[in-house]
Amino acid sequence: MFGEKYFATRERLSDVVSGILELAKENNVDTIGRLCRDVLDEGLATPFLFVVCGEVNAGKSTLLNALFAENICKVNVLPETDRVIWYKYGEERRDFEVTSLLLERFTPVEFLKDFNLVDTPGTNSVEKSHQEISERFIPVADLLLFVFPVSNPWGAATWDFLCRQSNDVLHKVVFLLQQCDQREPEDIPVILNHLRDLALKRIGMIPPVFPVSAKMAYEGKRSMPFGEEKRRKSGIIEIEDFISKSICESPARKNMLQRLRRAASGVMQDVEEKIEIQTRAIESDGRLLEEVEREIDNMRGQMVRKHSQSLGGIGEVFQLETREAAKLLGKRLRVVPSLKRIVNGEDTAIRMEGIIQDRLQAAVETATAHDCSDMIRLCCAHWETLREKISSTMGIEIESVEKIEQRLSQSQAKFVRRMGRASSQCIGNLRIRGVLDLALRQRNASLRLVMILSLLLLIAAGTCGVIDIPWVPLILLSTALLCAGVLVVLTVHSGREIVHDYRDRLFNSGDNFASALRADYEEGLRLFFRDYANGLELVRKYLVTKKTALQPRLQRWNGLFLALKAIEQEIS
Numbered sequence: 001m002f003g004e005k006y007f008a009t010r011e012r013l014s015d016v017v018s019g020i021l022e023l024a025k026e027n028n029v030d031t032i033g034r035l036c037r038d039v040l041d042e043g044l045a046t047p048f049l050f051v052v053c054g055e056v057n058a059g060k061s062t063l064l065n066a067l068f069a070e071n072i073c074k075v076n077v078l079p080e081t082d083r084v085i086w087y088k089y090g091e092e093r094r095d096f097e098v099t100s101l102l103l104e105r106f107t108p109v110e111f112l113k114d115f116n117l118v119d120t121p122g123t124n125s126v127e128k129s130h131q132e133i134s135e136r137f138i139p140v141a142d143l144l145l146f147v148f149p150v151s152n153p154w155g156a157a158t159w160d161f162l163c164r165q166s167n168d169v170l171h172k173v174v175f176l177l178q179q180c181d182q183r184e185p186e187d188i189p190v191i192l193n194h195l196r197d198l199a200l201k202r203i204g205m206i207p208p209v210f211p212v213s214a215k216m217a218y219e220g221k222r223s224m225p226f227g228e229e230k231r232r233k234s235g236i237i238e239i240e241d242f243i244s245k246s247i248c249e250s251p252a253r254k255n256m257l258q259r260l261r262r263a264a265s266g267v268m269q270d271v272e273e274k275i276e277i278q279t280r281a282i283e284s285d286g287r288l289l290e291e292v293e294r295e296i297d298n299m300r301g302q303m304v305r306k307h308s309q310s311l312g313g314i315g316e317v318f319q320l321e322t323r324e325a326a327k328l329l330g331k332r333l334r335v336v337p338s339l340k341r342i343v344n345g346e347d348t349a350i351r352m353e354g355i356i357q358d359r360l361q362a363a364v365e366t367a368t369a370h371d372c373s374d375m376i377r378l379c380c381a382h383w384e385t386l387r388e389k390i391s392s393t394m395g396i397e398i399e400s401v402e403k404i405e406q407r408l409s410q411s412q413a414k415f416v417r418r419m420g421r422a423s424s425q426c427i428g429n430l431r432i433r434g435v436l437d438l439a440l441r442q443r444n445a446s447l448r449l450v451m452i453l454s455l456l457l458l459i460a461a462g463t464c465g466v467i468d469i470p471w472v473p474l475i476l477l478s479t480a481l482l483c484a485g486v487l488v489v490l491t492v493h494s495g496r497e498i499v500h501d502y503r504d505r506l507f508n509s510g511d512n513f514a515s516a517l518r519a520d521y522e523e524g525l526r527l528f529f530r531d532y533a534n535g536l537e538l539v540r541k542y543l544v545t546k547k548t549a550l551q552p553r554l555q556r557w558n559g560l561f562l563a564l565k566a567i568e569q570e571i572s
């Protein structure tokens, strides 16, 4: 078919413009006034209009059939075409009588989508129909094919008709010397020269002139590939090349493609601006999110500095609990309980560890809960302002303050449990129980010895008294009492010493205890603020969604931009 290059460009432009329109719609770019579907369809899909004129039986209808290798127009030895017939594409074959001189004929032949044909009666037949052609078709036709029969190319009616045309119209005219197979080949150049001379004389210019045998061309085309020789001989190839060239170089069509391309370029710029605005918005939202994350991190840092120095007052709590524990130990190491345990067994060290563990765990948990309550208040106030900021800049509603409070209360519970566990473990790691246990064992061993000695002396005094040995029982009793006195003094003294030692050791372990807890405390704070920052998950998701939605659009924009650039080079 003719003008393949033009149609390929047109199709590419149509695809690109469709893509641009789609992209514009997705980006809420208003294309009305610049480029819309109707303009696109009207502009690109307007078929080329070929009008064929000439005298009766010149071979006009045969020429159209030959050009498109389709039996579209009726051919007859007798005058056949008695009115203007406008061939158009239609899903079904039907005729529509526009006027008594003009018939629209819809035919389901593919090429009619791109080419509309106007077959006319002979210029020497119905005078009125020429007026119809002149007024309606000639001004808008892309090509005017004037057919002259080789037997008589001088027919006055056609030349008179030509003479009435304006210069603009004459530039669209092509002369076809038809039925050339009816003359000897050597006559043709002579007739062509006559035709050119006549054209110069009558219309002041020489249009392109082609000799052709449409009948031969039609037969050749219909019996391809064997008809190639006939087709070549018929002269139709030169006409086809000429038509292709005039389609591809048609200033009107080029202009239309240019206009469309420029309009599409304009829309592309608008889309680019919109994408740019969206990209900037995403970037600024991203910066806001980073800022907020930094803020939260700073809050965490402040909390670490503020609380981990004193560990929420755990140092003082430890000192207090040490004093209390020392008092308790003092009570347990008094004379009577101490002597009872010498007999019943010693469990002070393990009990003291249990007591101090329980008390410190409770104290650490209370202190941590107190710190967390402070942090929850701080975070809730921060979230309140954050919510407003995010709502006004990004237009999204993040979790309510109540929800955040709930989330942080759960984190608080985890933090408190973690610190409680850590404090128990720390006490175990201080190894105070072992030292106390050893001291108590040693003490109990000495006390037991003195206790046994006192008892033995008492028994000996009793025995001597029974067998009535003078003075000896008295001496032994006094010694036993002395031993008992020593036992009491020893119990009191060693008890005080152990309590003193125990207290000192605990006091000295305070720093170790606090520093052992510090790592856990800092980790707990980190998790607490991580839970707080998790409230921003919606914002992160929102930004990711926006970014992932924009990315393919940007890629599509780039693709369309390059395609449009390539088309621009093709049609410039």
Ligand SMILES: Nc1nc2c(ncn2[C@@H]2O[C@H](COP(=O)(O)OP(=O)(O)OP(=O)(O)O)[C@@H](O)[C@H]2O)c(=O)[nH]1
Residues within 6 Å of the ligand: 054, 055, 056, 057, 058, 059, 060, 061, 062, 063, 074, 075, 076, 077, 078, 079, 080, 081, 082, 120, 121, 122, 178, 179, 180, 181, 182, 212, 213, 214, 215, 216
């Ligand atoms: N030998 C020969 N005969 C042709 C050629 N072209 C057309 N004819 C014959 O000329 C006669 C008229 O052909 P048409 O194509 O109907 O001519 P037309 O100009 O459309 O005629 P109207 O519609 O009546 O004005 C027919 O018998 C065709 O077979 C040709 O190239 N060579």
Ligand SMILES: [Mg+2]
Residues within 6 Å of the ligand: 060, 061, 062, 073, 074, 075, 080, 081, 119, 120
């Ligand atoms: Mg005809």
